[in-house]
Amino acid sequence: xxxxxxxxxxxxxxxxxxxxxxxxxxxxxxxxxxxxxxxxxxxxxxxxxxxxxxxxxxxxxxxxxxxxxxxxxxxxxxxxxxxxxxxxxxxxxxxxxxxxxxxxxxxxxxxxxxxxxxxxxxxxxxxxxxxxxxxxxxxxxxxxxxxxxxxxxxxxxxxxxxxxxxxxxxxxxxxxxxxxxxxxxxxxxxxxxxxxxxxxxxxxxxxxxxxxxxxxxxxxxxxxxxxxxxxxxxxx
Numbered sequence: 001x002x003x004x005x006x007x008x009x010x011x012x013x014x015x016x017x018x019x020x021x022x023x024x025x026x027x028x029x030x031x032x033x034x035x036x037x038x039x040x041x042x043x044x045x046x047x048x049x050x051x052x053x054x055x056x057x058x059x060x061x062x063x064x065x066x067x068x069x070x071x072x073x074x075x076x077x078x079x080x081x082x083x084x085x086x087x088x089x090x091x092x093x094x095x096x097x098x099x100x101x102x103x104x105x106x107x108x109x110x111x112x113x114x115x116x117x118x119x120x121x122x123x124x125x126x127x128x129x130x131x132x133x134x135x136x137x138x139x140x141x142x143x144x145x146x147x148x149x150x151x152x153x154x155x156x157x158x159x160x161x162x163x164x165x166x167x168x169x170x171x172x173x174x175x176x177x178x179x180x181x182x183x184x185x186x187x188x189x190x191x192x193x194x195x196x197x198x199x200x201x202x203x204x205x206x207x208x209x210x211x212x213x214x215x216x217x218x219x220x221x222x223x224x225x226x227x228x229x230x231x232x233x234x235x236x
Contacts, residue, residue, distance in 0.1 A: 010078030022207035050104030070115025101145035157223035173229025197230030
């Protein structure tokens, strides 16, 4: 399925960047969204703030101009955290995470399906998290936002499945990133002890799963939640 037009939101760093590079190496035309600065070397980028509908529309229009056609594959990866204990969490801390992680994914999917419906083909891949269904103390906002992506994907699957459009969720667990790198060694060991695989995952392992879901080999998979978590959630 080489040569699809792929838009990866939040593809300028971390897991999103690994996904973008993996899809580009597979022969796809990849554009990433970023909120400021320049795109990573070797990738094309468009500015986008997923909490703003007009910004999302403008980003898709700019990406379509770079592609010379509509977006075939959307990887909705952009996300934020605002961790806080439930009793101390403010409305703003809750709302901002929901607005970016869940409503932002909705805005991007809504814009993407316009071209997909006309083409009668499309792949929508939401990047969730093991805590979306596993839960995590201090992350009621983040967990709720990532859990909501499951309902979003499954509703899209039922609504647009006959149009050749699939919608799936990838749920990474503990992945080696800059964030996990700075954890104290005893904290790392405690986390790893809870993972059946006994190690943190690699961003390339998440990217490989996304690459499969974007391919023709996954044409009959939709509404699925695929964990990449070393067994931590046991399939949720």
